[in-house]
Amino acid sequence: MPIQYYIYFCLTLFSIGIIGVLTRRNAIIVFMCIELMLNAVNLLLVAFSKMHYAAGLRQDPATSAGIDGQLFVFFIMVVAAAEVSVGLAIIVMMYRNTHSVDINFLNRLKN
Amino acid sequence: MSTTEILFFFLTALAIFSAIMVLVSKNPVHSVLWLIAVFFAISGHYILLNAQFLAIVNLIVYAGAIMVLFLFVIMLMNLNAETEPQKHIWMKLAGAISGGCFLMMLVSLVRQASELNGKTALMAEGNIGLIKNLGKALFSDYVVPFEITSVLFLSAMVGAVVIGKK
Amino acid sequence: MSKFVYLVPLFPLLGFLINGLGRKSLSKSAISLIGSGSILVSFVVSLLIFFDVKANGGSVVTLFQFIDTDSIHIPFAFQIDQLSSLFLLIITGIGFLIHLYSSAYMHEEASPHYARYFAYLNLFVFSMLLLVLGANYVIMFIGWEGVGLCSYLLIGFWFTNNDYNYAARKAFVMNRIGDLGFLLAVFWLLSKLGTATYSDVFAQVSSLSSFDITAITMLLFVGAMGKSAQIPLYTWLPDAMAGPTPVSALIHAATMVTAGIYMIARSNILYTMAPATQTLVAVIGLATAIFAATIALRQNDIKKVLAYSTVSQLGYMFLGLGVGAYTGAVFHVMTHAFFKALLFLGAGSVIHAMHHEQDIRKMGALKKYMPVTHITFLLACLAIAGIPPFSGFFSKDEILTAAFSKNPLYYFVGVAGALMTAFYMFRLYTLTFLGQFRGTHEQEHHLHESPWQMTLPLIVLAVLSVIGGWIGIPEVFVENAHSLEHFLAPVFAESAKLAGQEHHLAASQEYMMMGGTTLAIILVILFAVNSYKKYQLSEEETTGVSKLLENKWYVDELYDAVIVNPLQALAGFFKNIIEKSGIDGLVNGVGKLVGYGSRQLRLLQSGQVGNYILVMVLGMVVFILIWFNDAAIMQLLNKIF
Numbered sequence: 058m059p060i061q062y063y064i065y066f067c068l069t070l071f072s073i074g075i076i077g078v079l080t081r082r083n084a085i086i087v088f089m090c091i092e093l094m095l096n097a098v099n100l101l102l103v104a105f106s107k108m109h110y111a112a113g114l115r116q117d118p119a120t121s122a123g124i125d126g127q128l129f130v131f132f133i134m135v136v137a138a139a140e141v142s143v144g145l146a147i148i149v150m151m152y153r154n155t156h157s158v159d160i161n162f163l164n165r166l167k168n
Numbered sequence: 169m170s171t172t173e174i175l176f177f178f179l180t181a182l183a184i185f186s187a188i189m190v191l192v193s194k195n196p197v198h199s200v201l202w203l204i205a206v207f208f209a210i211s212g213h214y215i216l217l218n219a220q221f222l223a224i225v226n227l228i229v230y231a232g233a234i235m236v237l238f239l240f241v242i243m244l245m246n247l248n249a250e251t252e253p254q255k256h257i258w259m260k261l262a263g264a265i266s267g268g269c270f271l272m273m274l275v276s277l278v279r280q281a282s283e284l285n286g287k288t289a290l291m292a293e294g295n296i297g298l299i300k301n302l303g304k305a306l307f308s309d310y311v312v313p314f315e316i317t318s319v320l321f322l323s324a325m326v327g328a329v330v331i332g333k334k
Numbered sequence: 335m336s337k338f339v340y341l342v343p344l345f346p347l348l349g350f351l352i353n354g355l356g357r358k359s360l361s362k363s364a365i366s367l368i369g370s371g372s373i374l375v376s377f378v379v380s381l382l383i384f385f386d387v388k389a390n391g392g393s394v395v396t397l398f399q400f401i402d403t404d405s406i407h408i409p410f411a412f413q414i415d416q417l418s419s420l421f422l423l424i425i426t427g428i429g430f431l432i433h434l435y436s437s438a439y440m441h442e443e444a445s446p447h448y449a450r451y452f453a454y455l456n457l458f459v460f461s462m463l464l465l466v467l468g469a470n471y472v473i474m475f476i477g478w479e480g481v482g483l484c485s486y487l488l489i490g491f492w493f494t495n496n497d498y499n500y501a502a503r504k505a506f507v508m509n510r511i512g513d514l515g516f517l518l519a520v521f522w523l524l525s526k527l528g529t530a531t532y533s534d535v536f537a538q539v540s541s542l543s544s545f546d547i548t549a550i551t552m553l554l555f556v557g558a559m560g561k562s563a564q565i566p567l568y569t570w571l572p573d574a575m576a577g578p579t580p581v582s583a584l585i586h587a588a589t590m591v592t593a594g595i596y597m598i599a600r601s602n603i604l605y606t607m608a609p610a611t612q613t614l615v616a617v618i619g620l621a622t623a624i625f626a627a628t629i630a631l632r633q634n635d636i637k638k639v640l641a642y643s644t645v646s647q648l649g650y651m652f653l654g655l656g657v658g659a660y661t662g663a664v665f666h667v668m669t670h671a672f673f674k675a676l677l678f679l680g681a682g683s684v685i686h687a688m689h690h691e692q693d694i695r696k697m698g699a700l701k702k703y704m705p706v707t708h709i710t711f712l713l714a715c716l717a718i719a720g721i722p723p724f725s726g727f728f729s730k731d732e733i734l735t736a737a738f739s740k741n742p743l744y745y746f747v748g749v750a751g752a753l754m755t756a757f758y759m760f761r762l763y764t765l766t767f768l769g770q771f772r773g774t775h776e777q778e779h780h781l782h783e784s785p786w787q788m789t790l791p792l793i794v795l796a797v798l799s800v801i802g803g804w805i806g807i808p809e810v811f812v813e814n815a816h817s818l819e820h821f822l823a824p825v826f827a828e829s830a831k832l833a834g835q836e837h838h839l840a841a842s843q844e845y846m847m848m849g850g851t852t853l854a855i856i857l858v859i860l861f862a863v864n865s866y867k868k869y870q871l872s873e874e875e876t877t878g879v880s881k882l883l884e885n886k887w888y889v890d891e892l893y894d895a896v897i898v899n900p901l902q903a904l905a906g907f908f909k910n911i912i913e914k915s916g917i918d919g920l921v922n923g924v925g926k927l928v929g930y931g932s933r934q935l936r937l938l939q940s941g942q943v944g945n946y947i948l949v950m951v952l953g954m955v956v957f958i959l960i961w962f963n964d965a966a967i968m969q970l971l972n973k974i975f
Contacts, residue, residue, distance in 0.1 A: 058173070060284055060288060061279075062180075063289060064284070068271055072267050072268070076264050079263025080259070080263040086190075089238065096207065105289075107291075108290070111288060121305070122296075123296060124301065125305075127302060128302065130219075131306070134225060136320065139321055140324075141234050141237060142327075142328045143331065146329075148241065149245075158245065160942075161944070259944065263948060266955065270955055
């Protein structure tokens with residue numbers, strides 16, 4: 058598969074994530090859009106990993122080129138899991154205080 | 169058109185459609201469900217790329233654990249379409265346009281990039297995505313970051329508990 | 335001996351520091367001991383230096399480099415020669431007597447103020463010594479400024495009285511005007527010759543254009559006008575009477591006002607080469623002499639009379655300088671220092687006895703209560719009036735003779751001034767010591783002779799006033815008896831060479847002039863004594879010329895109207911219009927503009943996360959656009975510019 062296809066696809070997903078962050082006010086949806094962006098990047102990493110593997114295979118049949126990309130994806134998932142746990146905890150706390158998940162309540166940066 | 173290509177385009181279309189639906193849905197619960205669909209489509213892509221371990225982990229961690237957590241939180245707060253806060257229409261438009269600009273610009277960049285011509289991703293074969301090979305690399309070259317992630321998890325757990333108890 | 339010259343100013347400086355810093359803890363006797371003792375030690379050192387100079391000639395002692403740059407080198411050096419050693423003697427000698435006198439005169443002051451007084455006095459003497467000793471114009475300027483400062487401090491010594499503060503301020507401002515001239519002259523010298531050291535300047539003076547010399551001497555003379563109270567900057571000196579009487583004596587006799595004379599005598603070569611300035615100096619000096627004498631005729635404050643007489647005598651000295659009789663001027667400085675110090679100290683003694691009454695109309699018949707003061711005062715009056723063989727006669731005669739050979743008009747105007755001097759001095763004497771007592775009974779009851787600390791300086795000064803002139807006996811009386819002229823000859827040698835041989839007057843003509851003048855003076859004295867012997871206090875308003883004189887020709891009022899008021903109006907205009915609407919408006923406008931702009935910009939910071947992310951994304955778009963299209967953008971820019 059030409060690598061450009063993957064890049065276009067992942068860019069599309071990533072941009073959808075950005076548009077979601079920009080257009081929605083629900084903190085949980087915003088959070089989900091961030092997950093979407095992470096996944097777009099993950100997919101692209103795997104695609105690149107396979108691209109490098111294909112390139113490396115031409116020199117050495119036993120190569121493991123590109124394996125780092127997949128390991129990065131693994132670590133990103135790990136970090137994402139941690140992030141989600143803390144982030145959701147924060148959203149829950151915010152909801153408890155304001156009875157809303159509207160990110161426009163978070164305008165403390167103004168002062 | 170080979171089977172792989174058919175599957176690729178199908179999964180791509182599914183993922184993009186589901187992602188758009190995540191944004192469009194009024195009800196947060198629907199958004200979560202559509203996002204799970206996106207994750208399934210992406211896992212399908214992983215399988216197409218013969219990255220079996222990541223495909224499984226993606227399903228378990230994202231579609232399984234994380235999205236259930238999201239769902240759980242949404243239901244805990246009793247959020248639904250009626251309580252959904254809405255942005256001003258102009259803000260929505262501005263967000264969509266700037267996101268569109270971003271996409272267009274990056275796409276045009278990739279189209280210009282001649283280095284990418286002729287590069288392909290190896291589909292449905294190659295064994296680096298297998299658990300055996302990844303595990304070897306993970307526990308030899310990447311053992312230190314792997315152990316550090318455990319510390320990260322511990323601290324995230326403590327943090328979540330502390331924040332949740334306040 | 336010369337290398338110990340730094341001791342001369344060092345002791346007064348130490349006295350100033352000790353008395354100034356220890357004013358809270360020292361006892362009065364310790365203060366007066368330190369204050370007077372330091373000057374006495376200085377006097378002894380000066381005496382040794384004087385005899386050393388007399389035997390071995392002068393030298394220059396460099397202590398350290400004061401200003402040392404690539405193009406300008408100004409050493410902190412002391413000039414020891416005949417002129418400066420003579421001035422050292424006058425300053426420290428008379429200064430010591432005045433200190434001694436002060437220790438009794440100021441005894442009523444509280445201890446800290448007593449110490450403050452002596453500290454200022456020592457600093458005054460220190461500054462004056464620096465002025466005289468400096469081997470270049472910069473060091474002289476330090477002393478020049480120092481005496482200005484000290485006069486300000488001492489005139490305003492009783493600072494609780496606002497009038498005194500005004501007098502001090504007036505003295506300071508007038509001095510500043512003069513100082514500016516002096517400073518400009520020094521800069522001019524530095525820019526033209528690159529040096530301010532006397533020996534270098536005098537050696538290179540012929541390389542200066544006549545315009546430069548004239549300008550420099552004129553500017554220096556402006557400085558001298560301020561310091562030595564000449565027209566038009568003389569009004570501060572009579573007001574300086576606000577200070578304690580010994581201070582007046584110090585200012586008028588030993589320090590401060592003689593600075594201008596010293597400076598011109600020191601720069602005699604410059605002045606000899608600038609005839610235009612010399613004429614100006616002579617005319618100003620003569621005008622001051624006669625003008626101040628007329629004012630002194632009708633003054634009723636004992637110290638004011640003496641003050642105007644000082645201004646008048648200073649005018650004579652400038653006349654002497656202007657006609658090239660440098661020795662005569664320095665001679666008159668010396669004799670004047672003796673009898674003017676004596677007069678002021680005598681006046682102080684009278685004021686002390688009269689409980690700070692200074693109006694001579696309310697005195698009289700003090701002869702029988704204060705014999706020592708009376709006798710010494712009389713001797714001083716005779717000396718200043720110019721009766722031979724008292725000191726004033728010789729010095730004044732020398733100046734007038736020199737003036738006659740320059741221009742007979744100078745001589746006759748000068749003699750007229752001398753007659754007026756005789757008149758007002760004996761008016762003062764008669765009103766104070768003769769006739770009958772016109773004060774209150776309480777004052778009469780308290781009249782007493784002053785303590786020994788006050789009478790001893792009077793006696794010493796009286797002796798000096800009588801015999802002081804004998805070092806300058808004119809050639810017509812005794813051949814080669816003018817020892818002062820021989821002593822000072824090296825300092826004025828160059829000028830004498832330039833001026834050429836003075837044509838001496840015929841002996842008979844000189845005798846006639848002396849005799850005529852003396853006779854006229856004696857007649858005037860008798861007239862003055864007679865007319866004021868029977869003086870009675872009257873409330874009558876004076877009219878006509880007397881009123882004009884009593885009000886000092888309304889010069890102060892004239893200055894107020896011509897200079898002070900317009901300046902104040904201008905300052906008011908600047909303050910109210912330019913400052914308020916112009917400068918304040920500009921400054922506040924800038925402030926307001928920034929404030930307004932900030933308030934508008936603040937609105938961009940909505941605090942909403944969404945907006946920030948939107949801007950961030952747009953920023954990324956722009957950034958990537960620029961990053962990947964830099965070549966195209968550069969082309970575009972090149973096309974535009």
